[in-house]
Amino acid sequence: MKLFAKLGLAAALALPLVSHAHDVWLLPSSTVLSGTNTWVTFDGAVSNDKFYINHAPLRLDNLVIVAPDGSSVQAENEHRGKLRSTFDLQLAQTGTYRIAVVNDGVFARWKEDGKPKRYFGKAEGLAQAVPAQAQDLEISQSLGRVETFVTSGKPSPIKPVGRGLELVAVTHPNDLYSDEAATFQMTVDGKPAAGLEVTVVPDGSRYRDKVDEMALKTDAQGKFQVKWPQPGMYWLEASLEDQQVTVPKASKRRLSYAGTLEVLRP
Numbered sequence: 001m002k003l004f005a006k007l008g009l010a011a012a013l014a015l016p017l018v019s020h021a022h023d024v025w026l027l028p029s030s031t032v033l034s035g036t037n038t039w040v041t042f043d044g045a046v047s048n049d050k051f052y053i054n055h056a057p058l059r060l061d062n063l064v065i066v067a068p069d070g071s072s073v074q075a076e077n078e079h080r081g082k083l084r085s086t087f088d089l090q091l092a093q094t095g096t097y098r099i100a101v102v103n104d105g106v107f108a109r110w111k112e113d114g115k116p117k118r119y120f121g122k123a124e125g126l127a128q129a130v131p132a133q134a135q136d137l138e139i140s141q142s143l144g145r146v147e148t149f150v151t152s153g154k155p156s157p158i159k160p161v162g163r164g165l166e167l168v169a170v171t172h173p174n175d176l177y178s179d180e181a182a183t184f185q186m187t188v189d190g191k192p193a194a195g196l197e198v199t200v201v202p203d204g205s206r207y208r209d210k211v212d213e214m215a216l217k218t219d220a221q222g223k224f225q226v227k228w229p230q231p232g233m234y235w236l237e238a239s240l241e242d243q244q245v246t247v248p249k250a251s252k253r254r255l256s257y258a259g260t261l262e263v264l265r266p
Contacts, residue, residue, distance in 0.1 A: 031262040045084040049206040050235040057085040068095025095156030100147035110134035148260040162190035165255035179266040192222030203233040
């Protein structure tokens with residue numbers, strides 16, 4: 001499977017184009033904390049195995065952090081290494097923080113003087129990148145969200161973004177326990193994503209004979225339920241393609257979502 005087909009622009013902007021599928025993720029050092037002015041550090045990477053650093057760093061250009069009161073927060077000590085990106089976040093407020101890398105852009109391919117050309121990037125740069133005489137021009141729009149959640153003290157409500165493919169909390173993402181089933185909802189532009197395939201994979205797949213992925217599907221309201229087999233970190237992924245484009249000459253839109261959730265012991 002091509003990388004772009006699986007992850008959309010979120011991963012394509014994180015590393016050079018490759019021919020094999022990779023996973024993209026954000027991993028917090030903790031997801032539930034107590035006290036005041038606590039800190040969390042994050043790893044971000046694109047890898048062959050979930051939460052195993054072995055391929056390329058996740059770019060943080062489009063990192064968005066929303067505090068419990070809805071305000072934007074800046075990460076500290078951002079660094080991009082050879083295999084991973086890292087940053088720190090101070091939790092100055094009580095409640096839940098939403099941490100996401102949101103990549104919104106386009107992918108174009110065409111022929112110029114008989115030679116294939118490609119463009120990955122923002123829609124604003126498309127006109128300059130693609131010549132007027134481009135042949136066999138194909139443009140697709142992409143919107144990818146890679147995210148996780150962290151709570152200081154009591155969990156607080158998470159306001160939906162209402163754009164692209166999104167995980168909406170029915171069960172709070174920082175209130176997950178291995179002896180309790182959790183319910184979530186997937187939406188597209190704020191509307192239920194019915195019949196969407198969702199993949200959930202527990203951490204440690206590198207050390208198992210099987211990936212142990214859970215293949216789930218949303219109902220008519222976009223909801224699905226997860227029964228956690230054990231405590232630990234989990235990677236949740238979904239993607240789809242539609243024609244709800246906003247970029248001129250684009251023929252389709254590719255949406256992707258990748259989230260990291262921690263499940264605690266009861």
